[in-house]
Amino acid sequence: MLKNETLHLSVDCVVFGYDDSGLKVLLINQKEANNEEVGQNPMSQLPGDLILIDEGLEAAAERVLFELTQLKGVYLKQFHAYGDPNRVKQLKDRAWLRSVRTQPEQRVITVGYFGLVSLQDHDPQPASFAGGVEWIDLQNVGPLAFDHNEILDGAMDALQNQLESHHISFELLPKKFTLSQLQSLYEVVLEKKFDKRNFRKNVKRMSHVVPLDEKQQGVMHKPAQLFSFNPDHLDD
Amino acid sequence: MLKNETLHLSVDCVVFGYDDSGLKVLLINQKEANNEEVGQNPMSQLPGDLILIDEGLEAAAERVLFELTQLKGVYLKQFHAYGDPNRVKQLKDRAWLRSVRTQPEQRVITVGYFGLVSLQDHDPQPASFAGGVEWIDLQNVGPLAFDHNEILDGAMDALQNQLESHHISFELLPKKFTLSQLQSLYEVVLEKKFDKRNFRKNVKRMSHVVPLDEKQQGVMHKPAQLFSFNPDHLDD
């Protein structure tokens, strides 16, 4: 058994997708792994891969995400680096690593990015050159490869912490959205309920949420006014 | 000129030290560099070094900090990874890199940790096996090596963001402290003034700040009551 002499660096992307049915995360299936030797089911994992030798971290996250899921122009933000020396050395992950890596025993440190997309504005089933890609409801995420459950938790914490302070909710909504959609998003991400009238009072103080001269269409109830996000009005 | 084929990973520690004279950061001088070829002054930098092949990130930060500054038992927390492909390739940094690295042209990604110590409880002039170690007032920090000014700014942001929410102010104070010291710390770190009575009202609600049966000694004014931090009482 070879002694590891260098270490590798990867990026992993925790891409959250949102629509009226809830908050989801983008996972890829390890289709190409033959887990015969340990008789395991194919596992899911976060989209991620080794960075190239001359590539910046954020550029790597964008490239890897595009290569694995065809997603482009996604808001991405670094949140944490994971470097446990044994994070890719569990038995469950060996077969897959051998099938895709030239140095499967290599230690890999990874830098986590979280991404945000609106499922209405982006193709919810991005094609992949190898392996399936799926949006999984956050509640239904099972055991993932490597330490990806921990990374997912870390991304969720970062999202919750930054949702209110960093004006990122709009990355998860369609360009035109209703106040009810905005409220539901807050409720789903922060896992608590808000009072409708108080919530709207607060939104009306945000000058970067601008009402449009347009209403919701095709709904079987009173149509809601549409709003959009104006990044130029960030005076508050 | 050799093509780089692997990349390296380092940790850099931004250790903040606090006492009644203010907030400082621990820097080391590049004494061993002979900058003759570009005629530059010796530069200061954050304590940091490459991680070992089997070492966790936090363990690396602890080890490197100890090796370079003899500091031990310091609160350390990861805050950001810096991976610009050119971050160690500026002219100003070449001479020093050649004097200490076997592969000075190597790309290095670094993971930043911030550390917190009380200058009263820790030796403020830790000895180093090579190169001087100094506490520098935050206002007096000049140009540092590599991207270390940017890393320092990132650490300061992290400290400001976490001071109130993460109960870390106590890492910067002596075990026994006065409320005035606590208030000054908040004012220095958050760069704003607080009202004395309101500040104390808020502290009295924090059950983890416990009054001691002890008073300040050797001061030429009314001695203040001492308090300490009880990590078991974190119910709020």
Added chain:
DNA sequence: TTTCTTTAGTGTATTTGAAACACTTAGGTT
């Protein structure tokens, strides 16, 4: 021992933001 200097320590009134709460409206469907 008196006076001076310095920082510790304390309470109330005002303003602001957060929280609680229920009915009417507009559109599509039956």
Added chain:
DNA sequence: AACCTAAGTGTTTCAAATACACTAAAGAAA
């Protein structure tokens, strides 16, 4: 015309943030 559904809207109550000025205790100086 009646019904269903989510949109939209104000006021009251309570809690927290803010603003503000004097007395107390110790050591130093006279």
